[in-house]
Structure formats: structure tokens, C-alpha cells
Amino acid sequence: MKAWHILDSNEVKLEESALVRKEGEVKLKITSIAVNAQELAYLVKEDSPISVPAHSAIANVSEADEDSGLKFGSRVAISPFFNVEENGETIVKTVGVDVDGLLKDFVCVPQENVFPLPDGITDEQAVFADYIAMGNKVFEEMECEQGDYVVIVGAGTLGLILCQLASYYQMVPVLVDLDSEKLELAKKWNVNYVLNPTFDNLERRVEQITGGRMCEAAVFAGEGVGLNAAIRLVKNKGEIVLAGFSFHEKHTVETDSILKKQLRLKGVCNGEGEISSAINLLANKIVRTDGLLSARFDFDNVPKLVDECVKYPFKYSNILVTTN
Numbered sequence: 001m002k003a004w005h006i007l008d009s010n011e012v013k014l015e016e017s018a019l020v021r022k023e024g025e026v027k028l029k030i031t032s033i034a035v036n037a038q039e040l041a042y043l044v045k046e047d048s049p050i051s052v053p054a055h056s057a058i059a060n061v062s063e064a065d066e067d068s069g070l071k072f073g074s075r076v077a078i079s080p081f082f083n084v085e086e087n088g089e090t091i092v093k094t095v096g097v098d099v100d101g102l103l104k105d106f107v108c109v110p111q112e113n114v115f116p117l118p119d120g121i122t123d124e125q126a127v128f129a130d131y132i133a134m135g136n137k138v139f140e141e142m143e144c145e146q147g148d149y150v151v152i153v154g155a156g157t158l159g160l161i162l163c164q165l166a167s168y169y170q171m172v173p174v175l176v177d178l179d180s181e182k183l184e185l186a187k188k189w190n191v192n193y194v195l196n197p198t199f200d201n202l203e204r205r206v207e208q209i210t211g212g213r214m215c216e217a218a219v220f221a222g223e224g225v226g227l228n229a230a231i232r233l234v235k236n237k238g239e240i241v242l243a244g245f246s247f248h249e250k251h252t253v254e255t256d257s258i259l260k261k262q263l264r265l266k267g268v269c270n271g272e273g274e275i276s277s278a279i280n281l282l283a284n285k286i287v288r289t290d291g292l293l294s295a296r297f298d299f300d301n302v303p304k305l306v307d308e309c310v311k312y313p314f315k316y317s318n319i320l321v322t323t324n
Helices: 037-045 129-141 157-168 180-188 202-210 227-233 255-261 275-283 299-311
Strands: 002-006 012-016 025-036 056-063 075-078 081-086 089-094 106-110 114-116 149-153 172-176 193-195 215-220 234-243 264-268 293-298 318-322
Touching: 002 299, 012 299, 025 037, 025 075, 037 299, 056 106, 056 129, 114 275, 129 157, 129 234, 129 264, 129 275, 149 157, 149 202, 149 227, 157 172, 157 180, 172 202, 172 227, 180 193, 193 202, 202 227, 215 227, 227 234, 227 255, 234 255, 293 299, 299 318
Parallel strands: 149 172, 149 215, 172 193, 215 234, 234 264, 293 318
Antiparallel strands: 002 012, 025 056, 025 106, 025 318, 056 075, 075 114, 081 089
């Protein structure tokens, strides 16, 4: 197995090691890996518990138990969400976030983390299944109803997917971000309300959009606009979900507004149990991903990729690394 490690000195090193499959695991030949540029830059600059990035990958089955039902060479998505026992309770950890990730050529994972892909879904679409799974988990956690307005702060990968899911669940998304290109992409995906705080008075516009009642809920899924924007745009006794892969920067929070408005805050940092639903949403063309990938690199050129992401963290959004 070959794996790219980012070391404390910002050195990028390719390390080789033996890979032995255990019973109940599936050995996979990874073919496509999605790397988020901002997450990669964060990993290099900050003290991180991992050295191997990437939580999204597509692979071909190389070896599996006879009763697994998985055929040699079949194409699969890897769920990055693992249940582990810690201090007497079951918690979910995410590869590429909590433990070393998938920027490798081969990997062994539990059989329950392997999901066959239909032919109609390309690798370029399937690498976003984990984001879609997290988006589904967000709406499972929210107490919204059909017709409710949901403000989504952050037009990154997760935010753009959340807008599509909100529409699918018959809610009305209001997307807020500073990046005009991402807002334009959202418009192409039929997101009717996109707001840029550089040009828009957010509170006034949301009052106009909602008929004065403000949004029933908010999802904070980005960094460019602060968490306080979500707090201000939600009505009294509304709810706010903080969603993402735990790479968020620290934010100053208006706690007095949370108290006065009696808001409910939740956190969602994984999509455990939702990968099958995510694949179905892709297969049925409910969620679009065209425009989310901004570059491609070969597996051998990862050092160049890391260097570019560190120097220019906003040059790319998501990069597809291919091992073939």
C-alpha cells in the first residue's frame, strides 16, 4: 500500500507498507479520491491528529470474504464513517478527519463501509456521497416542515448540496455567501434566493423573502460569513445546525441573541447511516455535482497539489486525484 503523508515540517512523503486484509474486511484498489483544498491547507498549517487526508474515495474490489456478495473488480463507494467504542459508548469517527484518510492506492475497510455503485453514477459524482450523506443527516436532525425557510450560511460543497436537499424536502433555501461564483452556481441549480452580505442587507432581505417572519432554521456550513449571520436570520425559538467535517475556524458568537431568541443549537459532523440514501439521490438525479470539481491531479503529483493548496488555498474547491 502507498499512502501520501503530510508531516509536521509540511513535507509531503509517500510511504509504503504491507496491507493485510482481515476477516470481515474488503481490500480495495482506490481509483478516485476527492480532496478539499481548504481542508488540505488547514491540515498543513494546523496541529492535526492525522497525516493522511481525504474522506471521499471510489474504489474497485480487490479481495473480500466469499459470502460478502462483492465481486472482484466491482466499483464501490467507501463510507468514511466508522462506529468505534470509546469510554463505554459508541461514537462515530471519520477517516480523513479523526483518523488517517484515503489518499492511498489500496485500503482495507469493514464490509459495512463498502457500497456498490450503479453504472449511471460517475466517479466524479460518487465522490460527493459523503457530503450528501451529511446533508441528509442535517435534515434528519432539524425540526422543519414543508414550506419552512432555511437559511444556509456557506456556499461550499456542503452548503450547495444542502440547498438542493432543502428544495427536495420541499423547504425554501436561502443561501448566504461572499463568493459570487458559488452563488451563481447555486442559481444555475435553481436556488432562488442567494444573498451576498457585500451587497445585500441580510436581515432586511430575509424579512422581505419570508414576509417578515424570518427563517425557521439555519445551517452554518462555511467560513466566509460568520455564525452570527445565522443567529440574526432565524426567528424566535428557531434552530441552528452547525454542520461540517470539524475543520471550522473559531467564531465569536452573540450568546445574548441566542438567549433572547431562545434558539436551539445542534452539531452534525458526519453522515453515518446515510450513504445508501446519498447514492440513491445521485442515481435519481436529485442532487447535482457538476461544477463542484475544479481540478484534477494524478496520484504521483500530490506534492505539487499540496504546495498549490498551501500557497493558494482558495484557488480550487475540490480536486479529484486519480490513481490510474
